[in-house]
Each structure stands twice: as structure tokens, then as C-alpha cells.
Amino acid sequence: MNALTLDVRNVTKRYGDGETAVTAVRDVSLAIQPSEIVLIMGPSGSGKTTLLSMMGALLHPTAGTIRLDGTALSDLSERQLPPIRLRQFGFIFQDFNLLSALSILENVALVAELAGSKRKAAREKATAILTELGLGARLDFLPEKLSGGEKQRVAIARALINDPALILADEPTANLDSKIGHEIMRLLRRIAKEQGRSVVIVSHDQRIRDIADRVLWLEDGRFKDVITMTTDPVCGMTVERDRAVSVERDGEAFYFCSKGCREEFLGRLRSEDMGGCRSAVLQRAGSVFAHLASGARDGHASD
Amino acid sequence: MLLARRNLTHDRVRLVLSITGVALSVMLILLLSGYLAGIYRQSATYLENAPGSVVVAQQGVRTFAGSSSFLSSDVLDSVRTTPGVAQAVPIVMQAAVLELHDRKEIASLVGYDAAQGGGPWKLAEGRTPEADHEVVVDQVLADQHGISIGSALTILDQQFTVVGLSADTSLWIGSYVFAGAEAVQTMLRAPGVWSAIFVTPSAGVSDADIVRAIAIPGIEAFPKTDKIEADRRGIARIYDAPLGLMVGIAFVVGVLVVGLVIYTATVERRREYGALKAIGMKNRTLYRLVTRQALIAAVAGGLLGVALAFGLAALLIALRPQFPIVIEPGAIATALAASLVMAVLAALAPARAIAGLAPAEVFR
Ligand SMILES: Nc1ncnc2c1ncn2[C@@H]1O[C@H](COP(=O)(O)OP(=O)(O)OP(=O)(O)O)[C@@H](O)[C@H]1O
Ligand SMILES: [Mg+2]
Numbered sequence: 001m002n003a004l005t006l007d008v009r010n011v012t013k014r015y016g017d018g019e020t021a022v023t024a025v026r027d028v029s030l031a032i033q034p035s036e037i038v039l040i041m042g043p044s045g046s047g048k049t050t051l052l053s054m055m056g057a058l059l060h061p062t063a064g065t066i067r068l069d070g071t072a073l074s075d076l077s078e079r080q081l082p083p084i085r086l087r088q089f090g091f092i093f094q095d096f097n098l099l100s101a102l103s104i105l106e107n108v109a110l111v112a113e114l115a116g117s118k119r120k121a122a123r124e125k126a127t128a129i130l131t132e133l134g135l136g137a138r139l140d141f142l143p144e145k146l147s148g149g150e151k152q153r154v155a156i157a158r159a160l161i162n163d164p165a166l167i168l169a170d171e172p173t174a175n176l177d178s179k180i181g182h183e184i185m186r187l188l189r190r191i192a193k194e195q196g197r198s199v200v201i202v203s204h205d206q207r208i209r210d211i212a213d214r215v216l217w218l219e220d221g222r223f224k225d226v227i228t229m230t231t232d233p234v235c236g237m238t239v240e241r242d243r244a245v246s247v248e249r250d251g252e253a254f255y256f257c258s259k260g261c262r263e264e265f266l267g268r269l270r271s272e273d274m275g276g277c278r279s280a281v282l283q284r285a286g287s288v289f290a291h292l293a294s295g296a297r298d299g300h301a302s303d
Numbered sequence: 304m305l306l307a308r309r310n311l312t313h314d315r316v317r318l319v320l321s322i323t324g325v326a327l328s329v330m331l332i333l334l335l336s337g338y339l340a341g342i343y344r345q346s347a348t349y350l351e352n353a354p355g356s357v358v359v360a361q362q363g364v365r366t367f368a369g370s371s372s373f374l375s376s377d378v379l380d381s382v383r384t385t386p387g388v389a390q391a392v393p394i395v396m397q398a399a400v401l402e403l404h405d406r407k408e409i410a411s412l413v414g415y416d417a418a419q420g421g422g423p424w425k426l427a428e429g430r431t432p433e434a435d436h437e438v439v440v441d442q443v444l445a446d447q448h449g450i451s452i453g454s455a456l457t458i459l460d461q462q463f464t465v466v467g468l469s470a471d472t473s474l475w476i477g478s479y480v481f482a483g484a485e486a487v488q489t490m491l492r493a494p495g496v497w498s499a500i501f502v503t504p505s506a507g508v509s510d511a512d513i514v515r516a517i518a519i520p521g522i523e524a525f526p527k528t529d530k531i532e533a534d535r536r537g538i539a540r541i542y543d544a545p546l547g548l549m550v551g552i553a554f555v556v557g558v559l560v561v562g563l564v565i566y567t568a569t570v571e572r573r574r575e576y577g578a579l580k581a582i583g584m585k586n587r588t589l590y591r592l593v594t595r596q597a598l599i600a601a602v603a604g605g606l607l608g609v610a611l612a613f614g615l616a617a618l619l620i621a622l623r624p625q626f627p628i629v630i631e632p633g634a635i636a637t638a639l640a641a642s643l644v645m646a647v648l649a650a651l652a653p654a655r656a657i658a659g660l661a662p663a664e665v666f667r
Contacts, residue, residue, distance in 0.1 A: 053663035058581055085662070086583025093665055097578035101313035102306060110306065111582055158582070170666045 004069040004088065004165035006032040006055060006198065011064030011074075013050050013221075024050040026221040027064070032166065035196040037189060039209055042218035048202040049170055051218065055200060056089045056168045057081050068165075086115050090159025090197075092169035096151040098143040104130065104154045105139040108161050115162045122161075129157045133187070149180035156187060160195075167191065167199045178207055185211045206238050234261040234268075307595035310568065317564050318600065324560025325604020325645060326611055329638045331553035333612035334619075336634045339546050341627035342475045346538055347531045349413075349472075349479065352424035354392045355501030357513045358530050362523045374497040378522055382500050385516050387508035393497040394421040395487050401480065402457040403448045409477035410444070412458060414487025421501060422481045428452060429467030435486040439467035441478035443624040456480075461490050473625040501527070554641055561604070562649035565597045569653035576657050577665040586658060593653045597646040605642030609635055 013025040024047040032038055032055075040048050053059035054066060057073045066073045068088060076084070085091075098107050105126050112122035130139060133153045143151055152172060159167055167188065173181030185201075189211045192199045201212070209215050217224045230241050237257045244255035245262050249269065256262040311318050350358075359382055361372035374393070382391045395414040400407050415421035417431050427442045429452045438458070440450060445468050450456065456463045463482065472479040488494050502524070504513045510526045517524040569576065576589060616628040 049666045050663075053666055056581070058663040058666075059661075082580075082583040082585045084583070085581060091578075091581050091665075093578065095574070097574050097665055099306065099309075099575050099579075100572070101309035106305065106309075114582070114584055114588075 004198075005034065006069075006166055007065075007067040008032075008051075008055060009065050009067070011051075011054060011061045011066060013047070013054060013059065014062045024221055025054070025061075028218075028221070028223060029064075030216065030223070032198045032200060034165070034198055035192050037192045037199045037201070037211060037213045039212035039215045040200065040202045040218055041204065041206075041209070041215060044204075046218045047221040048218050050221075052168055052170055052200060052202050056091060056166075057084055086111075087162050088165050090156075090162070090164040090167040092152070092155050092159050092167065092172045094171035094174045096143070096148075096155045096175075098151060098154055098158070100143055103140045103142060104135060104146065104157075107143065107154060108157045111158050112161045126157065126161060129160055130154070133157050147180075148176045149183060152176060152180075152184050153187070156184070156191070160191065165197060167197055169199070169201045171203055171205075172201060173203065173205050173208060181205065181208065209238060230255045232257045232261050234264050304592060304595055307592050307599065310572070310592075311596050311599055314568060317568055321561045321564035321600040322604040322607060324564070325557050325601050325642050326607035328553045328557025328560070328645070329605050329608025329642050330611040330615065332550050332557075332638045332641060333609065333630055333634055334615060334628060335546050335550050335553065336637075337612070337616055337628040337630040338626065339542055340629040340631055340634065342538055342542060343535055344629055345474050345627060346534045349411075350527055350531050350534075353394070353501050353527070354420040355390065355503040356527050357502040357504065357510050357517075357524055358527050359391075359500040359502060359517060359522060359524045360498070362521050372498045373493070374500060374522065376495040376497075378519055379497060379500060381519055382502060382517055385513070387505050387513055387516055388502055389505040389508075390419075390503040392416070392419040392421050392501045392503075393484070394499055394501070395484055395491070395493075395496065396498040397487065397491055398477075399458050399480070401444075403450075405448065408444065408448075410440075410458075410480045411474065411477060412487060413479055413481045414484040415481060416484045423467070423469035423472060423479070425470040425472075427468045427470040429465075432466055432481065432483050432486075435483060435489070436461070436463050437466045437482065437486075438463040439469050439481040440465055441472040441480065442468040442470050443473040444478040444480075446624070459490055473627075475626065478625070554645065557604075557642070558645045558648045561597055561600055561645055562652055565593060565600070565649055566652045566656065568596070569593055569656055573656070573660065574665060577660050577662065580657075580660060580662040581665045589657045590650070590654045593657060594647065594650040597650040597653075598643070601642040601646035601649070602639075605639045608642070609638065612638075 008028060008030050011025060011028050012023065015022045015024055028051060040051065042048050050059065054061050057066070057076070061074050064074065068084070073081070073084065098104070099110070102110065105123060108126035108130060109119070109122040112125055113119060117125065127139060130136060133156060135150060135153055135157070138146060138150065143154065146154065169188065172188070173184055176184060185208045188199050188201065191197055201208070230239060230244070231237070232239050233254060235257060239255050239257050241255050244257065245259055246253050246255045247262055247266065248254075254265065256265065359374070359378070361374060379391065379393050382388060393416070397412045399410050399412040401410050413421065417433070422431055423439050426439070429439070432438055438456060440456065445451065445465070450465055452465055452468065454465045456465055458480065469479065469481065488496060502513055502517070504510060514524045514526065579589065612630055616630055619626065619628055
């Protein structure tokens with residue numbers, strides 16, 4: 001795999017024409033850097049899936065260009081796209097979309113074979129990846145025999161097998177409980193950081209934002225200002241900084257989900273003042289904040 | 304392709320349904336065409352076993368079992384004296400109603416001269432007729448009506464005694480009954496009158512030469528093969544359209560069964576095929592995938608159908624020996640080819656369904 005940059009420039013997608021036309025994505029630009037994890041969030045119908053599909057060369061933009069390291073994907077014909085989808089992108093779907101008639105090993109190996117691997121080599125490679133993802137004991141199982149989290153790990157193995165530069169995932173945790181969802185997200189983060197792949201995730205799930213390097217907010221087909229999120233130091237909830245209840249202490253701002261949490265925080269500060277460990281609380285809260293703030297600083301949005 | 308096989312075997316019920324569908328269709332095609340082939344063969348057996356290679360009959364009378372052909376002894380004499388004629392065997396043939404104890408049966412009554420030929424070619428039991436009022440009847444007919452050697456038989460109000468049973472002489476309607484020529488002529492009140500003469504040319508003389516040489520007014524000579532062909536066409540006029548229609552329906556039903564099964568299986572796996580497209584499988588590969596599924600089902604069904612056809616044909620022949628079902632190698636080849644065509648046609652609808660699948664749809 002070589003590190004590739006995906007460059008989306010002034011891309012618009014309109015479905016249908018005339019009176020019934022729907023503009024799902026309007027003049028959106030963004031660039032994905034190697035080993036970057038970008039999370040695209042936004043309300044339902046805001047165009048997230050449409051944008052992701054265009055980024056993965058599954059859908060032609062109505063206007064604008066999408067370049068993968070200089071190659072304009074948006075100019076290629078439908079016949080030229082399958083090899084690019086096969087080798088440059090790894091797709092992860094909300095409902096896994098594994099082939100129900102094949103064992104998980106075959107599911108993964110098939111994709112390597114499509115890319116030209118010999119059967120034996122493909123099986124070996126698939127075995128290695130599945131084993132690394134903790135599925136070594138399940139190789140001959142049919143997908144229906146696996147739990148949701150296991151299925152999604154198979155899907156991740158399938159997305160990885162051809163060594164793609166980019167992983168594109170649409171709601172990868174929507175069908176998983178939050179603990180498993182988080183595990184999957186950490187796995188994706190590890191893949192991005194250890195293997196240098198870019199990961200683009202579309203999600204509604206607020207709980208996964210802390211693994212992203214950059215969070216983009218799509219609304220009505222456009223990126224809105226990136227909302228900086230932070231963690232309520234009392235209850236641990238992720239809150240929007242600009243809308244949160246806040247308090248400033250010693251030149252530093254703290255954000256809370258509610259007035260109740262702020263009161264509790266202030267109360268604790270007061271009691272810890274007496275106990276003398278005030279600085280510890282401030283430090284803990286501060287460090288979480290700093291981490292998220294740096295994530296937000298890198299993020300940029302175009303509108 | 305592994306996936307094609309797995310997709311098929313994953314849904315056992317579907318696989319069984321589609322294989323059975325093709326098998327029944329192929330079986331029906333084979334039985335129907337075998338039935339027709341049996342009728343054709345029956346219609347030709349008498350002539351094929353009759354002596355000679357040229358037939359002489361009254362002008363314009365080519366079906367001498369039904370409408371009667373009358374040839375006088377003079378005609379026989381002049382045929383015999385025609386140069387190039389090595390042998391001329393006359394027979395008299397008449398459709399007759401047999402009065403059996405339980406019901407009436409139609410038979411082709413053949414009067415022949417045992418010394419010359421034209422009689423039964425395979426005797427299952429007994430002997431050929433020697434005296435007047437002795438007959439050989441078809442074995443199948445005899446079995447069905449409890450006739451055995453020594454039984455009495457009434458034909459056109461005359462009493463006969465069965466002295467032999469012949470094999471291979473049943474007809475799709477009725478059967479052959481053989482008696483001495485004179486006995487038949489007497490019964491028909493037409494002594495010395497023949498229906499047809501079978502001519503064997505001398506060495507070095509062709510059928511065409513004989514046909515040309517026999518130039519008697521009101522009389523016609525033609526190669527035996529022409530007559531067989533004409534009979535065949537006569538049967539074809541009656542049977543080809545309905546049997547062809549039934550074969551066609553069987554074929555269409557086969558296509559529909561496999562098509563429907565593969566189509567629903569494809570539509571059900573729509574998301575999987577969509578995912579394969581998104582992952583980068585080419586349309587062509589996907590078409591191959593569904594076509595292969597249809598092919599596997601159709602070939603398995605075709606082979607099973609051939610086996611079933613043979614089994615059922617044997618059973619039918621055992622139960623109803625007068626309806627022979629002849630499954631010819633050509634018919635088997637055609638039926639198997641038909642199953643392949645079924646597969647290809649059956650794969651069309653699913654292939655279209657896949658072609659119309661946008662790769663981005665998997666994200667919906
Ligand atoms: N194939 C299509 N034909 C017509 N309109 C479409 C099509 N796909 C999407 N749309 C419309 O485009 C808009 C954006 O859809 P999209 O699926 O990209 O939204 P989304 O942000 O992924 O929503 P969700 O969070 O519900 O998945 C919607 O208004 C949708 O109705
Ligand atoms: Mg969506």
C-alpha cells in the first residue's frame with residue numbers, strides 16, 4: 001500500500017432532475033490525509049452517505065472532481081472503476097453485507113482472489129488477517145453463526161485484505177451495542193495509525209467521536225462549522241462546546257451538559273480547596289479537554 | 304466458481320426445486336418426443352420388415368391400410384414379368400374390427416402367402432397360419448384380451464383360430480393380425496385381388512429403374528422408403544402440432560421454474576451482490592456467477608430428467624405395451640441442450656436485476 005491523498009473538490013450531487021431533483025451534496029471540498037481518521041456526522045438525509053459513496057468511487061458526482069493521488073476518479077467510466085474500488089478502497093457497511101453462503105475465511109479470501117491472488121495465497125492472507133482480528137477460531141463459520149461485532153470484524157478483514165489506502169465506513173457501529181461499537185472504532189483507529197491508512201467514517205453516533213482526528217458536520221449537503229466537542233468533567237458526557245453550560249476558573253474554561261453538573265463541579269472545587277487536591281481535578285478535566293481541542297483544531301470545514 | 308456452488312447449496316430447498324423443475328421438464332420433453340418416435344417407428348415396422356424395396360399399389364393410394372388399393376392378378380403377373388424384377392410378393396391388407404369378448408378393437412388384417420413373405424417377422428409363440436381360418440395375432444393384443452393359442456377369434460363375422468402370437472406388431476391404434484392370403488381374399492369377397500406388391504429388383508437394378516419399368520395404367524410403383532416417409536408425414540400432420548406444443552410448454556415451464564428460482568435467490572441476495580459490486584466485482588463476473596448457478600441447476604436437472612424419463616418410459620411400456628416410447632440418443636442430446644438453453648434464458652432476468660443494481664445502493 002502506498003499512502004494516497006483523497007482530494008474532494010467542489011463536489012455536488014443531484015439526484016433526479018426537474019421538479020423532483022434533490023441536491024444531496026452541495027459544493028463540498030475536503031482532503032483526506034494518509035493515516036487520518038475523519039468522522040463525518042450530520043442529521044439524517046444531510047448527504048453523508050452520498051458523499052461517502054462518491055469518495056469511494058461508487059457514485060459519480062454531478063459536478064466537481066474527486067482525485068485519488070492525482071487520478072480523477074470522477075472522470076473515469078463505470079468500466080474503469082471496479083479495479084480501483086477493489087484495490088484502493090476498503091468498504092465497511094452498516095449491515096455488514098457478508099456473503100451468507102460462504103464461510104468467513106472464504107468471504108475474505110474471495111476479495112483477494114478478485115484482485116488476482118491465487119486461491120492458496122488468498123486463503124493464507126485471509127487467515128492471517130482474521131486471526132489478527134481475533135477470529136482465528138471461527139474461520140470456517142458461516143456469517144450467520146457470528147455475533148454482530150464478529151461480523152463487523154470480518155467485514156473489516158475483508159476491507160483490509162487488498163491493502164487499500166482508504167477505508168470507508170458508513171454507520172459501522174449502528175447495528176452494534178455501544179461496547180462492541182467502541183471496540184470496532186478502536187480497531188479502526190489502530191488500523192489507521194499502525195498501518196497508515198486513511199479512514200473515513202460516517203456516523204450518527206456521538207460516542208465514537210473521540211477516536212477521530214477530525215470531525216466534520218454535514219447539514220443539508222454542506223459542511224457546517226466544525227463544532228468543537230468536549231467532555232463534561234463531571235458526568236463524562238460529550239457536549240458541544242458552543243452550546244454547553246460553561247464556567248471559567250483560573251483562565252480556563254469548563255463545559256457541562258447541564259447546570260446541575262456545573263454546580264456539582266463548583267461544589268467539588270470548593271470542597272477540594274479545603275482538602276487541597278483541587279489541582280488534581282483541574283488537571284484531569286484539563287487533559288481531556290486539551291486532547292479534544294487539538295482534534296478540533298486540525299479539523300477544517302469548507303462551506 | 305465456489306460462490307456459485309455455495310449460493311446454490313446454501314438454499315437446499317431452492318436447489319431441489321430448480322433441479323426438480325428442470326428434471327420434470329426434460330423428462331416430459333423426452334417422454335413426449337419418445338412417444339412420437341415410438342409412433343413413427345410403429346408406423347414403419349411393417350414396411351421395414353416386408354420383403355423388397357419397391358411398393359406397387361393402385362394409383363394414388365398410398366395408405367393401403369385404410370382406403371383400399373385394388374390390384375388384380377393380371378397386375379401381379381405383369382409386375383412379375385417386368386424386366387429387372389427378381390421377386391414380387393403380393394399382400395392383401397384391410398382394416399378390420401375384431402370382436403373381442405369385452406370390446407371391439409381395430410386391427411390391420413394382413414393376408415399373405417407364407418411361402419413368399421409379408422407376414423409376421425417375429426413370432427413370440429406358436430406358428431404361422433397354414434390352413435384357412437388360422438391367424439397370428441399381435442402378442443400385446445392377445446395379452447390384453449386373454450387370447451392364447453387355440454383361442455377363437457371373430458373377424459368380419461368369420462371364425463378364426465389363433466395359431467401364433469407375433470411380437471413387435473402393435474400399432475398406436477390397433478395391431479396387426481396375419482392370416483393366409485386366400486382366407487382374407489375370401490373374407491373380403493375379392494378373390495385374386497391384392498392391396499400391394501413388394502418388389503425386389505434383380506442384382507444391379509436400382510429401385511428407380513424398377514419404378515420406371517413398371518408402367519401399368521392406373522398402377523403406381525414407388526420406393527418403400529417413400530411410402531415410409533409418406534406414412535411418417537401423415538402421422539406428423541396429426542401429432543406434430545399438439546406434441547410440439549406440449550414439448551414447447553414443458554420447455555417454457557422448465558425455463559420459468561429455474562428462472563424464477565434463480566431470480567428470487569438473486570433478488571434475495573441483492574445486497575450481497577451490491578456489496579460485491581461496491582467491493583469491485585465486475586458486472587461480467589456477476590453475470591457469470593448467476594449464469595453458472597442456473598447452469599449447475601439445469602445440468603443436474605437435465606441429467607436427472609433423462610434418468611427419470613428412462614425409468615418412467617420403462618414403467619409406461621410395462622403398463623401399456625401398445626404405446627412404445629422410444630428415447631433416441633438424438634432426443635437425449637436435444638433435451639440436454641434444451642436444459643442448457645433453459646439455464647441461459649433463466650439467467651437473463653437475474654442478470655438484469657444485477658445489472659440494474661447501483662453499487663452505491665449497498666449503503667442504503
Ligand atoms: N438514489 C437516490 N435517489 C434520489 N434521492 C436520493 C438517493 N439517495 C439519496 N437521496 C436523497 O439525498 C439526500 C441525502 O441522502 P443520504 O443518504 O446521502 O443522507 P444521509 O446523510 O446518509 O442520511 P442517513 O443518516 O439517514 O443515512 C436525501 O434527501 C435522500 O433522500
Ligand atoms: Mg446514510
